[in-house]
Amino acid sequence: MSAHISNVRPAADQVLVDIVDYVTQYQITSKVAYDTARNCLIDTLGCGLEALEYPACKKLLGPVVPGTVVPNGAKIPGTQFQLDPVQAAFNIGAMIRWLDFNDTWLAAEWGHPSDNLGGILATADWLSRTAVAAGKKPLTMKAVLTGMIKAHEIQGCIALENSFNKVGLDHVILVKVASTAVVAEMMGLSRDEILNAVSLAWVDGQSLRTYRHAPNTGSRKSWAAGDATSRAVRLALMAKTGEMGYPSVLTAKTWGFYDVSFKGQPFKFQRPYGSYVMENVLFKISFPAEFHSQTAVEAAMTLHGKLAGAGKTAADIKKITIRTHEACIRIIDKKGPLNNPADRDHCIQYMVAVPLIHGRLVASDYEDKVAADPRIDILRDKIVCVEDTAYTADYHDPAKRSIANALTVEFNDGTRLDEVAVEYPIGHARRRTDGIPLLVEKFKINLARQFPTKQQQAILAVSLNQAALEAMSVNEYVDMYVI
Numbered sequence: 001m002s003a004h005i006s007n008v009r010p011a012a013d014q015v016l017v018d019i020v021d022y023v024t025q026y027q028i029t030s031k032v033a034y035d036t037a038r039n040c041l042i043d044t045l046g047c048g049l050e051a052l053e054y055p056a057c058k059k060l061l062g063p064v065v066p067g068t069v070v071p072n073g074a075k076i077p078g079t080q081f082q083l084d085p086v087q088a089a090f091n092i093g094a095m096i097r098w099l100d101f102n103d104t105w106l107a108a109e110w111g112h113p114s115d116n117l118g119g120i121l122a123t124a125d126w127l128s129r130t131a132v133a134a135g136k137k138p139l140t141m142k143a144v145l146t147g148m149i150k151a152h153e154i155q156g157c158i159a160l161e162n163s164f165n166k167v168g169l170d171h172v173i174l175v176k177v178a179s180t181a182v183v184a185e186m187m188g189l190s191r192d193e194i195l196n197a198v199s200l201a202w203v204d205g206q207s208l209r210t211y212r213h214a215p216n217t218g219s220r221k222s223w224a225a226g227d228a229t230s231r232a233v234r235l236a237l238m239a240k241t242g243e244m245g246y247p248s249v250l251t252a253k254t255w256g257f258y259d260v261s262f263k264g265q266p267f268k269f270q271r272p273y274g275s276y277v278m279e280n281v282l283f284k285i286s287f288p289a290e291f292h293s294q295t296a297v298e299a300a301m302t303l304h305g306k307l308a309g310a311g312k313t314a315a316d317i318k319k320i321t322i323r324t325h326e327a328c329i330r331i332i333d334k335k336g337p338l339n340n341p342a343d344r345d346h347c348i349q350y351m352v353a354v355p356l357i358h359g360r361l362v363a364s365d366y367e368d369k370v371a372a373d374p375r376i377d378i379l380r381d382k383i384v385c386v387e388d389t390a391y392t393a394d395y396h397d398p399a400k401r402s403i404a405n406a407l408t409v410e411f412n413d414g415t416r417l418d419e420v421a422v423e424y425p426i427g428h429a430r431r432r433t434d435g436i437p438l439l440v441e442k443f444k445i446n447l448a449r450q451f452p453t454k455q456q457q458a459i460l461a462v463s464l465n466q467a468a469l470e471a472m473s474v475n476e477y478v479d480m481y482v483i
Helices: 014-025 029-049 083-097 115-134 140-161 173-188 190-202 220-240 256-260 278-279 289-309 326-332 347-359 374-380 389-396 431-451 453-463 464-470 474-479
Strands: 317-324 385-387 403-409 421-422
Touching: 014 083, 014 140, 014 173, 014 190, 029 115, 029 140, 029 278, 029 431, 029 453, 029 464, 083 115, 083 173, 083 220, 083 403, 115 140, 115 173, 115 220, 115 474, 140 173, 140 278, 140 326, 140 474, 173 190, 173 220, 173 385, 190 220, 256 464, 289 317, 289 326, 289 347, 289 421, 317 347, 326 347, 326 389, 347 374, 347 385, 385 389, 403 453
Parallel strands: 317 385
Antiparallel strands: 317 403, 403 421
């Protein structure tokens, strides 16, 4: 005889309520958060502009049906596309993430909170153009920055204590949830409608991490966030029509997310939602590399100079030991053949070998032409990762949040170089003074890839001025990026 199951519709799960109350009620007052959000905006858009240099990315862009133009639709930076907000979110999201060069958040779950900009900017631009066409006021870029801060916070705070990768799910689930909440509020949905939308995001089947790991690593990892943030816009639009939600989507026995996908465990939270994540987000400034390797690449660049000083080359190396943290070993410690650029930028051995040989690591170094150099695989085979439990502890310590790596090079003649250790990458909050000028230079380089000088200067004049950017209408700002 089956047990009785109540059909009384329950109150919404507290996790859903907390997300919705945050996006609808919380006022962002942190100047640091807004300043960081502006830097995050320009860095993220710059990453998308650089991705336009790669045909594998460009072939995925544009409307679903070629030739479609949407009146008052969202425009795609660096292109002439004007699309519905769902497809625009995919386009922008895929561009942002393609080269693995936008911001990062590392915790029990890692991810890239600026991935949410795909949905946020597409929605804000579409709403603004629609408003202008109706004789109403458009949204300002401050609304975009506010949405970014809140999406970062939702994704990052859930990630602090809850590991989705350990149950095989990809971190883009959090992009979808965060984007859904923020764009639904931006569209003017009621509190109950936003609850419905967020519940729909959790109900969805979630992406497996298959495309991030051997032996299946592939290019889906470069457009998975675009897919997630575009799905968020779609779900928010459905909820706006009155589509129902599922209040106990997380906690329902047998059929809820916790029981089906999270081994029966409820989410844990370290802190309430505020502006912590944006204030402490990690920028990828120097290298387009998976973030757990950033400090290792920085150390390798230092060692490249020391090799020359010692009169040695990579051919003289017998062994390289990388003292690292557990997450690095779990994600990017990889042996064997590397089949494509997505494989290579998730292999710490590859990302250390290239700078040791060439004194650089740029996006094109993951392409087949560079990877064909036999010296890279020879050196990869000599690199060994070992966990330092202190590094692992500091990685999880909320007061430190380090991403440490230390490299020791031993030579065939029995000599060695002193270990080079780097605890905090240049994009860490502890190194903002060093990092932000370099981030601005990165943005300037990326603008120059796509736009003539006059257009670059116009974009910079607004983008580097906090007050001017916040006051500008979204559609006017996006228009500055149109080819």
